[in-house]
Amino acid sequence: MWSQQIRTGWAADTVSGSGEVDALTVALRFALYVDLMLLFGASAFVLHALRGAERRVGEVLPSGATTATTAIVALALSSVSLVSLAASMAGATLAIVDRAAIDAVLWGMPIGVAWRVRMVALAVALVSVLLWRRAPALAAAICALSGAVALGSLAWSGHGAMDAGGRGWLHLLSDIVHLLAAGIWIGTLFALLLLVFRPARRADRVHLARAHHALKGFSATGTFVVLAIVLTGLANSWLVVGPAALLSAPGTLYGQLLIAKLVLFAAMLGLAAANRYRLVPRFERALAAGDHAAALIALRASLLIETGGAVAILALVAWLGTLAPAAG
Numbered sequence: 001m002w003s004q005q006i007r008t009g010w011a012a013d014t015v016s017g018s019g020e021v022d023a024l025t026v027a028l029r030f031a032l033y034v035d036l037m038l039l040f041g042a043s044a045f046v047l048h049a050l051r052g053a054e055r056r057v058g059e060v061l062p063s064g065a066t067t068a069t070t071a072i073v074a075l076a077l078s079s080v081s082l083v084s085l086a087a088s089m090a091g092a093t094l095a096i097v098d099r100a101a102i103d104a105v106l107w108g109m110p111i112g113v114a115w116r117v118r119m120v121a122l123a124v125a126l127v128s129v130l131l132w133r134r135a136p137a138l139a140a141a142i143c144a145l146s147g148a149v150a151l152g153s154l155a156w157s158g159h160g161a162m163d164a165g166g167r168g169w170l171h172l173l174s175d176i177v178h179l180l181a182a183g184i185w186i187g188t189l190f191a192l193l194l195l196v197f198r199p200a201r202r203a204d205r206v207h208l209a210r211a212h213h214a215l216k217g218f219s220a221t222g223t224f225v226v227l228a229i230v231l232t233g234l235a236n237s238w239l240v241v242g243p244a245a246l247l248s249a250p251g252t253l254y255g256q257l258l259i260a261k262l263v264l265f266a267a268m269l270g271l272a273a274a275n276r277y278r279l280v281p282r283f284e285r286a287l288a289a290g291d292h293a294a295a296l297i298a299l300r301a302s303l304l305i306e307t308g309g310a311v312a313i314l315a316l317v318a319w320l321g322t323l324a325p326a327a328g
Contacts, residue, residue, distance in 0.1 A: 022088075022322060024084055024094075025081075025084060025085075025088065025322055026318050026319050026322055027318075028077060028080060028081045028084060029081075029154075029157070029317075029318035029321055029322070030314055030315050030318035031073075031077050032074065032077050032078065032081065032154060033154065033314045033317065033318060034186070034311070034314055035070050035073050035074045035077060036070075036074055036147065036150050036151040036154065036183070037151060037179075037182060037183035037186040037187060037314075038066070038070050038186065038187055038190055039067065039070040039071060039074060039122075039125060039143070039147040039150065039151070040143075040144060040147030040148050040150070040151045040180070040183040040184075040187060041147075041183040041184050041185070041186050041187010041188060041190065041191075042063065042066050042067070042070075042187040042190055042191055043063070043067065043140045043141075043143035043144040043147055043187070044140075044144045044147075044148075044183070044184050044187055045184075045187050045188050045191040045214075046063055046136070046137075046140035046144075046191075047137070047140050047141060047144060048184075048217070048218075048221050049188070049191070049213075049214045049217045049218055049221070050210075050214065063132055063136065063139070063140065063143075064129050064132035064133070064139070067125060067126075067128070067129050067132070067139075067143050068126060068129045071122050071125045071126045071129075072126070074118075074122050074150060075119065075122050075123075078115060078118055078119060078122070081115075081157075082102065082105060082106065082112075082115055083097060083102060085105055085111070085157075086101040086102040086104070086105045087101065089101065089104075089105065110156055110161060111156045111157055111161065113156075114153040114154075114155075114156035114157070115153070117149060117153050118149070118150045118153040118154075121146040121147070121149040121150040121153070122146070122150050124142065124146040125142070125143050125146040125147060125150070128142040128143050128146070129143075147183075148180055148183075151179050151180060151183050152176040152179060152180060154179060155172050155175035155176045155179060156172070157321065158175055158321045159171070159175075159236070159239075159240045159321065159325070160172040160174070160175035160176075160236070160239075163239070167239070170239070171236070171239045171240075174232045174235045174236050174239070175232070175236060177228055177232045178228070178229060178232035178233060178236060180228075181225045181228035181229045181232065182229060184221070184225050185222070185225050185226075185229070185310065186310055186314075188218055188221075188222075189303065189306060189307045189310060190307075191214070192211075192214065192215060192218075192303055193300075193303055193304070193307060195210070195211040195214060195215075196211055196296060196299055196300050196303060197300060198211075208287060208296075209287060212280070212283055212284055212287060215275070215280045215283070215299075216280055216284070219276050219280075222272060222276070226269065226272070229265075233265075237258065240325050241254075241255070241258075241325050249325075252325075253323060254320060254323045254324070254325050257316050257319055257320050257323070258320060260316055261313055261316045261317065261320070264309050264312055264313050264316070265309075265313060267309055268306055268309045268310060268313070271302055271305060271306040271309070272306065274302060275299070275302055275303070275306070279295070279298055279299045279302055280299070282295045282298070283295040283296065283299055
């Protein structure tokens, strides 16, 4: 078992361990998904949705503070996850896991390489915070690139790492694109929430107009994001479950969680469509009429529900990644 894990680098879920360690694994995976998607997605939002003066620190989003916080949290979570994985594979607890087990993961497994790459990328993101005030566009580009590398490294802790050869690389590539597309969506939701929930004393007409511009501007990007998520999601399901097991999948815990994820994703698509075709145009008309209160309340509620759905999906994904596809 140990040699197989060294060879494939697939994460700790298939290793024997207590329920407590499994719960910790799920919690760490979930926290890393959320944190790294915010790091990448919020920086990417600055590039694809904001222009000129909107990118200045404090003008629309607290970008430097957000980057520093998410990078530091990701460094801490990644460190704990490495120790947790080593403990699970060694059949030990976090308190007594030895250095040899950690070194085996860090230097003997593909997931260890991915971990080291992630830590370097997070360090680069932290350093780029120094550029936010002087060159926000450059800082956002560096943060988005380093955040993409850090987020993409999580593919080696999921099912994409269980295959070998060309199929394995195809699976990893599909996982990475899926993660990045989801990160853009999650980061955009976070940024939009900051925009529409800005305190009333600071939410003047200019700010609201910028919020509308960002909401409307994401429509085109959002189409490509959804397309990428759907296509890579289908590819991943095919590669993980396989055509022969599709009919029996609903009878397994993995299949049931996957169905729940798909249902939530469909609901999120519905909310996103409502935002794009109904709430955002309504908000625009309300701004033109000088009476935006009711439209803003509806928009806030929709974004909150959509964000709640996204968080629930990430929790399911964190759980799914710790299950063998055939496990019931």
